[in-house]
Amino acid sequence: MEAMKSFFFYKPFLYLLLFLFAEKVLLIPAVRERFTVASGVDFDVHAIEGEEELSRKDQKQIWVFGTSRSVPFGRTPSVRDIQETPGLNQEQREQLERHRIYSFSLSASIPVVFLHHYLYLREKGYRPDLVWIEVSSFAFNENYSLRRSYIGEVSPDAFIMRHLDRYPPRFLKEWLTARLFVGSIFPPTVQDDSTRFMNKAFNPLAVTRTSMYRPVARTLRLEKDRSAEEFPDLSSDSNYRALLQRVYGEWLFSDYTADAMALDSLDYLIAELEKDGIPFVLWTPPVHQNFTRIEQESGVERPFTSIVNRLRKGDRRYVRISTDSMQCRLFTDESHLADVCYTELAAILIDSSK
Structure with missing residues (x-):
């Protein structure tokens, strides 16, 4: 009887120990990849190809922080x-010639990554003359599908530890929780080899790199580029609508909730x-009207309107760009x-920005 009482007394502690053991096992990369939804992508957010380019003084520098909608600024406009x-x-040509644009944007990124980059670059002694900050709706959705990946797989741990006072407490709480309890940010599941391959292959971090080198060739219209009228x-x-709902509605906007x-x-x-x-300028990129409908x-x-109103408080510059105000109205x-x-x-x- 005494043994049974002792067992029931210690039972909660045994469960806790088993839970903590399982959590620590998930810290092993091979285990985490197979038994959680983690992608297994090894990504260094501070690996910047051609970083020495930022030491140039011959032109004013514009730094761009954003998602895939800001990535093209890393290669466009070229001199040609x-x-x-x-x-x-x-006047516009002369203004562009006086500036050199560097994009630190990542596909599907979230705002805390903008902060990772800026703090790192300023610590290295670099300084921009102007900053463009992309404000896209999906990046402010607490339930956005890749949000956890950017907290759990992109956060530069050692850098954050040195700069705890320069990060918001809400982020530090989620980041620390992700490090202590892997299962809280990457729910356990069993992934076979093909699923793991697909998760890694389609994760934007698998094909993303940040480069300061710019092409000199003319940017041309690609075969896949279409005018607004060429979309279904x-x-x-109905099939097209269902596809967009799956690709955008479920992936980007599921249970849309403002992300504090x-x-x-x-x-x-x-x-x-x-x-x-x-x-700096806060800006929202143009999208096709079908995306706006979704x-x-x-x-x-x-x-999202409430989010924008909060961000543009005071005299902060904000612009929402529509292709209605542009001569170039092509979409990828x-x-x-x-x-x-x-x-x-x-x-x-x-x-x-003037």
Whole structure:
């Protein structure tokens, strides 16, 4: 009888020990990849190819923080783009020639990653003359599908430990929880080899790199680039609508809830910029009207409007760009403006920063 009482007394502690043991086993990369939803992608957010380019003083520097919608600024506009893109006036060409744009954007990224990059670059002694910060609705959704990956797989642990006071408490709480309890951010599951391969192959971090080198060639229209009118009609094509709902509605906007951690992260970045006396522009990129419809049907419009209103408080510059105000109106897909349009987009953003 005494033995049974002792067993029941210690039973909760045994369960706790088993739980902690299982959690620590999940710290082993091979185990975490097979038995959780972690992608297994080895990504260093501070690995910047050609970082020495940031030491150049011959042009004013614009730093860009954002998602895949800001990635093209890493390659466009080139010198030939500035010279040959139609529709720009002479003042815009001269403005573009005086600036050099560096994009630290990552596909599917979230605002705390912007903060990782900025703090690292300033610690290295680099300083921009202007910063563009992308404000896209999905990046502020607490239930966005890749949010956990960017907290659990991208966070630079040693760097964060040295700069705890420069990160928002909400982020530190989630980051620390992710490190102590892997299962809290990567729910346990069993992945076979093919599933693991697909998760890694389709994770944007698997193909992403940050480079400061810029091409010199002209940016051309690609075969996949289409005008707004060339996309299917969302109202009359039910299969197309269902596809967009799966790709965008479920992946980006599922149970859309304003992410307090994302807002805090951007507030911390803006506070750093204001402390350093660096001007910045908050901007929302143009998307195809079909994407906007999916946003609206997913209940994004009202909470995202509140998010934008909070971010643009005071005299902060904010611009929401529509292709209605552009001469170049081509899209790679519903969510992305074509690269060939980014020279004009850069000119608009420089004008907006004045």
